[in-house]
Amino acid sequence: MKKCEDIRELISEYIDGDLAGDLLSEFEEHISSCEDCRKELNDVKSIIAMLNDTPDEDLPLNFKDELHERLLEEKAKKKNVISLVFVKYSHIFASAAGFLIIFTIWMVYNNNTALKESLPNVNSIQSYDSKEFSSNGSMESDYAGNTEENINLRTFQNGDAAYKYNEAIGSLQPTQDQNTIAAISDIPEAAINKLNPNAKIESGSQEMKQTQDKIASKASGDINTEKWEDKSISDIASNIDDKNKSISMATIGTVSDENLYTSADFTLNTKDTSSGIAHVRSIVLSLGGEELATLSMARGTESSQKVIGEIPNSMAKEPENAELLNFKIPANSYDLFCQKANETFGSSNIIINGVTNSDYESRKKEIQTEVSEIDNKITSNADNSKWSSSNEYKELINKKNILNKELDEIKAGSQYTIVTIKIQKIK
Amino acid sequence: MSENEKYLLGLSRKGDVEAFEMLMEKYQKKVFNIALRLLGNHDDASEVTQEVFVKIFKSMDSFKGESQISTWIYRIATNTCLDELRKRKNKWVMSLDEEYHRENGDYIIQVEDNKPTPDVIVEQKSLKNAINNAIDKLSEKYKLIIVLRDLQGFSYEEISEIVKTPVGTVKSRINRARLQLKEIILKEKELFSDNFVKDIERGAGDEKM
Numbered sequence: 001m002k003k004c005e006d007i008r009e010l011i012s013e014y015i016d017g018d019l020a021g022d023l024l025s026e027f028e029e030h031i032s033s034c035e036d037c038r039k040e041l042n043d044v045k046s047i048i049a050m051l052n053d054t055p056d057e058d059l060p061l062n063f064k065d066e067l068h069e070r071l072l073e074e075k076a077k078k079k080n081v082i083s084l085v086f087v088k089y090s091h092i093f094a095s096a097a098g099f100l101i102i103f104t105i106w107m108v109y110n111n112n113t114a115l116k117e118s119l120p121n122v123n124s125i126q127s128y129d130s131k132e133f134s135s136n137g138s139m140e141s142d143y144a145g146n147t148e149e150n151i152n153l154r155t156f157q158n159g160d161a162a163y164k165y166n167e168a169i170g171s172l173q174p175t176q177d178q179n180t181i182a183a184i185s186d187i188p189e190a191a192i193n194k195l196n197p198n199a200k201i202e203s204g205s206q207e208m209k210q211t212q213d214k215i216a217s218k219a220s221g222d223i224n225t226e227k228w229e230d231k232s233i234s235d236i237a238s239n240i241d242d243k244n245k246s247i248s249m250a251t252i253g254t255v256s257d258e259n260l261y262t263s264a265d266f267t268l269n270t271k272d273t274s275s276g277i278a279h280v281r282s283i284v285l286s287l288g289g290e291e292l293a294t295l296s297m298a299r300g301t302e303s304s305q306k307v308i309g310e311i312p313n314s315m316a317k318e319p320e321n322a323e324l325l326n327f328k329i330p331a332n333s334y335d336l337f338c339q340k341a342n343e344t345f346g347s348s349n350i351i352i353n354g355v356t357n358s359d360y361e362s363r364k365k366e367i368q369t370e371v372s373e374i375d376n377k378i379t380s381n382a383d384n385s386k387w388s389s390s391n392e393y394k395e396l397i398n399k400k401n402i403l404n405k406e407l408d409e410i411k412a413g414s415q416y417t418i419v420t421i422k423i424q425k426i427k
Numbered sequence: 428m429s430e431n432e433k434y435l436l437g438l439s440r441k442g443d444v445e446a447f448e449m450l451m452e453k454y455q456k457k458v459f460n461i462a463l464r465l466l467g468n469h470d471d472a473s474e475v476t477q478e479v480f481v482k483i484f485k486s487m488d489s490f491k492g493e494s495q496i497s498t499w500i501y502r503i504a505t506n507t508c509l510d511e512l513r514k515r516k517n518k519w520v521m522s523l524d525e526e527y528h529r530e531n532g533d534y535i536i537q538v539e540d541n542k543p544t545p546d547v548i549v550e551q552k553s554l555k556n557a558i559n560n561a562i563d564k565l566s567e568k569y570k571l572i573i574v575l576r577d578l579q580g581f582s583y584e585e586i587s588e589i590v591k592t593p594v595g596t597v598k599s600r601i602n603r604a605r606l607q608l609k610e611i612i613l614k615e616k617e618l619f620s621d622n623f624v625k626d627i628e629r630g631a632g633d634e635k636m
Binding site for chain 1: 442444445447448449455456457459460463469473476477480481484485558573577578580583598599601602605606608609612613
């Protein structure tokens with residue numbers, strides 16, 4: 001017979017229906033005979049019932065928006081870390097690539113030393129082959145002689161030439177040599193084809209220092225470099241994965257980083273998601289806009305709230321399947337877009353969540369002030385004959401160029417509005 | 428995990444915020460409620476829940492899929508909440524509830540028999556306050572297990588995975604936690620006797636007394 005204390009150890013399991021067999025019958029037997037334990041069981045039971053009846057509370061109203069902001073911040077931080085890591089270690093990547101090239105050449109050269117020992121053999125093959133042509137008489141000696149001369153010349157030159165030699169002789173030993181190259185490492189084709197990739201990569205990374213998180217926007221300039229970098233730090237830079245994605249990400253990255261664009265954030269409630277998407281697309285196209293890849297968009301923290309229509313009740317609960325579309329439309333068509341969207345969907349179904357204005361005008365003023373200061377400096381030193389060759393002068397000119405370039409960029413950006421539309425299915 | 432979730436998981440790992448949000452959608456409310464019960468107020472719960480999902484977003488790479496994603500999420504959630512509780516403990520050393528805290532898990536049964544059961548005393552509409560109050564007085568370990576088992580309805584096995592504790596330990600801990608909770612509610616009733624219900628109705632029961 002179990003004591004009350006032992007029985008009470010089992011109360012929870014009994015309530016959860018976890019007791020079975022002898023233990024269960026012993027428990028029930030005790031409970032029916034012991035008033036104290038029966039009381040204990042009933043108390044616990046009623047408390048568990050109370051707990052089970054406590055309904056879950058809904059998420060705070062602004063929870064999702066706040067979280068969204070924080071995730072975007074986190075993502076931006078992550079991106080900066082990646083570019084900083086790359087900038088910081090770019091020289092290592094570059095020298096590593098350089099080393100690999102040298103190593104490749106050395107390996108190939110070593111291979112060729114082995115080949116060289118079998119050269120007589122090679123020659124004899126050649127001669128043998130040539131003999132097949134021997135019906136043409138004079139051709140034979142010409143052909144054999146040339147080959148031998150070429151091979152010998154190339155064999156005894158330096159490493160660089162050995163590389164070329166490898167190319168020349170490659171046709172004789174194609175599998176061996178090419179496998180060697182492939183096995184050494186995943187050297188990108190660019191590095192092998194362009195014999196001097198160091199300079200290229202170095203210049204790439206310097207530019208990156210200036211533009212930091214615009215890594216991918218450079219892709220159009222040198223896609224190979226970017227691919228190479230991607231491969232090397234694929235672990236960290238997993239979000240830069242293929243060329244197209246990186247480019248669109250860079251565009252969007254610029255939106256959040258420099259606030260080039262005015263961006264507007266809409267929600268469309270529709271019963272038919274796909275027709276909703278089609279309608280939105282056709283409106284945007286008719287206004288000369290273009291669609292951007294669906295990646296995260298910046299939502300300004302200080303976005304001003306402006307409601308075109310009333311928020312319908314169905315908005316309170318966020319439907320699960322929502323599609324997200326991003327567009328870039330000419331800034332002067334934005335009002336027209338709002339108007340057309342209202343006409344097409346009805347003002348209660350298309351809701352504007354917020355507008356973030358680009359700070360183009362204020363940045364423009366800043367740049368103009370800086371440029372005029374530089375101009376003043378340049379002209380004030382014009383009497384100095386050594387001025388135009390001084391480092392300071394060069395730096396100023398350089399700075400001025402960068403500022404003017406930025407001005408062009410943000411000016412171009414200010415001509416567009418980024419529109420994000422979340423398409424939600426309603427019943 | 429459905430194909431769609433796998434796809435979203437892949438995108439989330441690459442830092443896609445929208446995909447991550449879609450993937451986390453169905454866990455958010457539960458995490459918030461776990462935090463709410465553990466921390467006891469909306470503001471802290473909301474803040475910690477945000478923290479939990481930012482943490483998850485940052486460590487998507489470290490989710491290797493050896494456990495269910497839900498288990499992984501709830502583990503991060505409970506750990507973050509417990510950290511927060513510990514932080515608080517350091518901030519406010521004074522506690523009126525010390526007498527109930529038995530970190531070693533020992534529990535001495537003292538039953539008062541002649542009183543009506545707690546659910547009779549506490550009116551339905553004050554239930555929430557009474558429960559929150561009592562849960563708040565449990566030790567951290569018991570609080571967690573009550574929240575997971577009786578408020579969120581996780582199975583013993585799920586809890587064992589989330590808190591990384593063997594099922595046997597989970598079972599006995601649940602039992603002790605429930606008995607302790609009952610004890611607290613009874614004691615509360617005893618201390619405030621007739622005024623208990625009125626106090627709660629007036630909202631005074633909301634605060635630690």
